[in-house]
Amino acid sequence: MTIFANMNFSSKILEDAVVAMSALPSIGKKTALRLVLHLAGSQTDKTKKLIKALEALDTNLKMCQSCHNYSDHDICNICEDPSRNKRLICVVGSAKDVMAIENTQQFSGVYHVLGGVISPLEGIGPEDLYISSLVSRVKEMEVEELIMAVSPSIEGDTTIYYISKVLDGINLKISTIARGVAFGGELEYADELTLGRSIHSRVDYNKEVTI
Amino acid sequence: MTIFANMNFSSKILEDAVVAMSALPSIGKKTALRLVLHLAGSQTDKTKKLIKALEALDTNLKMCQSCHNYSDHDICNICEDPSRNKRLICVVGSAKDVMAIENTQQFSGVYHVLGGVISPLEGIGPEDLYISSLVSRVKEMEVEELIMAVSPSIEGDTTIYYISKVLDGINLKISTIARGVAFGGELEYADELTLGRSIHSRVDYNKEVTI
Numbered sequence: 001m002t003i004f005a006n007m008n009f010s011s012k013i014l015e016d017a018v019v020a021m022s023a024l025p026s027i028g029k030k031t032a033l034r035l036v037l038h039l040a041g042s043q044t045d046k047t048k049k050l051i052k053a054l055e056a057l058d059t060n061l062k063m064c065q066s067c068h069n070y071s072d073h074d075i076c077n078i079c080e081d082p083s084r085n086k087r088l089i090c091v092v093g094s095a096k097d098v099m100a101i102e103n104t105q106q107f108s109g110v111y112h113v114l115g116g117v118i119s120p121l122e123g124i125g126p127e128d129l130y131i132s133s134l135v136s137r138v139k140e141m142e143v144e145e146l147i148m149a150v151s152p153s154i155e156g157d158t159t160i161y162y163i164s165k166v167l168d169g170i171n172l173k174i175s176t177i178a179r180g181v182a183f184g185g186e187l188e189y190a191d192e193l194t195l196g197r198s199i200h201s202r203v204d205y206n207k208e209v210t211i
Numbered sequence: 212m213t214i215f216a217n218m219n220f221s222s223k224i225l226e227d228a229v230v231a232m233s234a235l236p237s238i239g240k241k242t243a244l245r246l247v248l249h250l251a252g253s254q255t256d257k258t259k260k261l262i263k264a265l266e267a268l269d270t271n272l273k274m275c276q277s278c279h280n281y282s283d284h285d286i287c288n289i290c291e292d293p294s295r296n297k298r299l300i301c302v303v304g305s306a307k308d309v310m311a312i313e314n315t316q317q318f319s320g321v322y323h324v325l326g327g328v329i330s331p332l333e334g335i336g337p338e339d340l341y342i343s344s345l346v347s348r349v350k351e352m353e354v355e356e357l358i359m360a361v362s363p364s365i366e367g368d369t370t371i372y373y374i375s376k377v378l379d380g381i382n383l384k385i386s387t388i389a390r391g392v393a394f395g396g397e398l399e400y401a402d403e404l405t406l407g408r409s410i411h412s413r414v415d416y417n418k419e420v421t422i
Contacts, residue, residue, distance in 0.1 A: 039268060071222055102219035
């Protein structure tokens with residue numbers, strides 16, 4: 001009996017590869033089959049390269065002991081970079097967010113990856129996130145400003161609120177990234193919460209920084 | 212310097228994995244990044260399972276020495292199955308087509324995978340395909356009928372024509388799968404060639420087999 005009722009595999013090896021591939025997000029069984037047949041029919045060493053890369057990912061990928069971003073070493077490139085301002089920490093939910101902000105080339109501080117946001121519905125509490133290590137960093141490194149760059153949502157706001165409470169009493173500026181209508185976005189399609197906030201947090205025209 | 216101008220990787224391991232993953236068809240760099248970050252963040256042994264499956268694919272997957280379908284052994288399950296009619300061979304372009312036909316559960320013969328179709332534009336000639344082994348099989352196994360199930364196209368028709376010429380003089384029935392308007396298809400959207408053929412090859416209503 002095959003896992004895929006409507007797929008007849010002549011080979012268990014093919015079937016296993018399709019099963020493993022379709023365990024990836026957004027890869028359905030038809031896509032998985034196409035990818036696996038592509039690799040099986042490939043004359044190059046594409047499969048070997050993929051195996052090697054995945055093995056390195058599985059075995060050697062580390063988490064930066066300072067900021068919890070993915071890293072090849074115990075401390076990541078960003079944390080080790082002497083030109084980075086260690087007193088300015090940008091707090092993000094995941095390593096993907098670090099990459100997104102790095103791609104803007106607008107930030108010269110360091111990061112702190114929380115590993116998620118507080119979400120009671122999903123059973124994620126503050127103790128499941130890297131919040132205590134953030135507090136230690138703030139105290140030890142004499143951090144001047146925390147830029148909260150968690151995704152705008154109820155959970156994100158809860159997380160920011162929680163962290164601000166935990167850090168209460170420490171001399172520190174806490175800011176959040178600006179929220180508002182996206183560049184190129186149409187006002188009529190912006191949701192009420194975003195539009196309402198963008199009016200509430202309006203910026204003096206002459207002080208607006210233009211990139 | 213990174214391969215992806217607009218992606219800043221903090222980790223070479225991550226970058227290598229994204230490069231290897233995006234070498235797969237229809238997987239762009241953003242999708243590859245999402246898949247790799249999913250694997251990196253996965254708490255289960257999903258990556259290990261994928262590596263194992265790909266290693267088996269790379270090392271152990273064989274080609275059936277008789278029909279050239281993918282197989283775990285020297286001879287595939289279908290060719291070894293004693294209940295299969297070895298005198299009825301369905302000729303297909305690729306192993307994917309075998310799977311598609313097997314899924315219909317309408318065919319009880321065996322297959323022959325050509326490994327492509329004759330395509331002068333792409334530099335694929337008859338000698339690049341498993342045609343000579345088909346001729347040997349036809350002669351050795353006293354095959355009664357060849358069902359040509361290559362995809363309907365100019366190249367497919369050329370391939371069928373070539374094979375029929377090569378087998379000229381051998382007492383053998385050669386048929387092609389019926390071509391016509393797909394079940395559930397709208398006449399107005401069928402292309403002229405398909406519709407023209409479906410009229411030309413019209414079937415006596417009382418003789419039509421209903422599944």
